[in-house]
Amino acid sequence: MSPSQSEPMVYDLFLADEEATLALAQRLAKIVQPIDSKIHIYLKGDLGAGKTAFTRAFLRALGVTGRIKSPSYALLESYTVSSLNLYHLDFYRFNSPEEWVEAGFRDILEESAVVLIEWPEKAGGLLPPPDLYLHFHYKDEGRQLSITAHSTKGQTWIKTLTQNN
Template sequence: MSEKIEFELVGEESMVAFGRRLADASQGWGIIYLEGDLGAGKTTLSRGVLRGFGHEGAVKSPTYTLVEPYEMGESNVYHFDLYRLGDPEELDFLGVREYFGPHALCLVEWPIRGKGYLPAADIEVSITYKPDSRIVRVEPLSEHGQTICSHLLQGR
């Protein structure tokens, strides 16, 4: 796979704008793992992705529900937050594999907590907090992930 690409984003609006770019680059499908400490900006990035598909309502982290579905016309985006997942096996009982289809975009916060039960990601987005900015690293993990990264690089 290609190497990671890196962006430095300053302020919440730049994170949301980057999420919009990510939505466009994804072409409405794929699996995106979101890594980063609490408060790094994973949900803010997810809000940007959803704005990119036209969602105008609130976007909250589905910490207690594990998944929040957003069905917008032809676009289905599923936002997962596995932070409170007790055991990865719970994902099978909840039927989450049904969300990971060829016509959906899945955003997965805390994917390490679902290890062994989640499908492989197309890209992994790692967000690192800095006092005045966020460092966002995007690593392609599939052919579709490489296409996403190519589109992101075109917009630099």
């Protein structure tokens, strides 16, 4: 696995239980912080696969206090830690790709902020590529997770994750 901008770097791992999902989210939060402020992570996987569980632990580890609600209904939950904005979005309820543009979410992606999006595929091809795609698959009692980097930054994070195993 050598970092290059042309081919995405992939890291596959098995998360045996929820604890493993939360631990990985905490590890990744340590890696991305505090140097990078524009952080885009998209989370794919079936209902109940672990996207919100991961995001909650990730946001918590980045310093979000108080309740972290799933954005399944509100579509967007936002947080601020010091001067950093963090956005957790869920596009599950979108019926057409144009809806995310109409909802006014495009500006969020231009901000120097942490942005996590569940069900990004509901936006069709309208979303820019993230730093990382996290794809959760049901496997036995746990989850198989495939992490793909789509930016140089994302590649660096994966490299650090695999090195600190």
